[in-house]
Amino acid sequence: MEKTNVxxxxxxxxxxxxxxxxxxxxxxxxxxxSLLGVDPYSVFKTLVTVGSDLNHYVFIVPVYxxxxxxxxxxxxDVKSVSMLKQKELFPLTGYVHGGCSxxxxxxxxxxxxxxxxxxxxxxxxxxxxxxMQVELDPTxxxxxxxxxxxxxxxx
Numbered sequence: 001m002e003k004t005n006v007x008x009x010x011x012x013x014x015x016x017x018x019x020x021x022x023x024x025x026x027x028x029x030x031x032x033x034s035l036l037g038v039d040p041y042s043v044f045k046t047l048v049t050v051g052s053d054l055n056h057y058v059f060i061v062p063v064y065x066x067x068x069x070x071x072x073x074x075x076x077d078v079k080s081v082s083m084l085k086q087k088e089l090f091p092l093t094g095y096v097h098g099g100c101s102x103x104x105x106x107x108x109x110x111x112x113x114x115x116x117x118x119x120x121x122x123x124x125x126x127x128x129x130x131x132m133q134v135e136l137d138p139t140x141x142x143x144x145x146x147x148x149x150x151x152x153x154x155x
Contacts (some may be wrong), residue, residue, distance in 0.1 A: 094104025
């Protein structure tokens with residue numbers, strides 16, 4: 001299995017993780033959960049937003065949920081947030097849609113993990129490439145990368 005930048009960063013930070021390479025190129029989170037054979041509520045997607053202050057904010061939410069923009073704005077302590085346009089994702093983060101990871105973006109952004117992640121011992125999210133996931137402890141991820149937990153999902 002090829003190693004992604006996300007995996008190299010996790011190793012450098014001393015964070016234990018398990019890599020997963022999926023068959024094909026799934027970009028739908030529900031399909032990813034099915035291919036992994038895990039509880040879909042432990043699989044997360046990374047969403048990038050623009051705040052009313054024109055700063056960018058990253059939210060990590062379960063694949064079966066949507067980002068609640070009002071809750072997200074409150075968690076980021078801004079008036080409002082809106083989703084980043086898809087064409088702006090790669091230039092800003094270095095990641096493509098379906099392969100965006102909260103680790104290893106071109107520059108660090110304020111990041112919030114939906115609090116439901118703390119109900120799982122391990123969570124899954126993109127390893128920075130379509131079809132590749134990393135599995136890790138959400139608490140350790142938050143501690144090492146300065147990620148905040150908050151209720152930002154809508155089921």
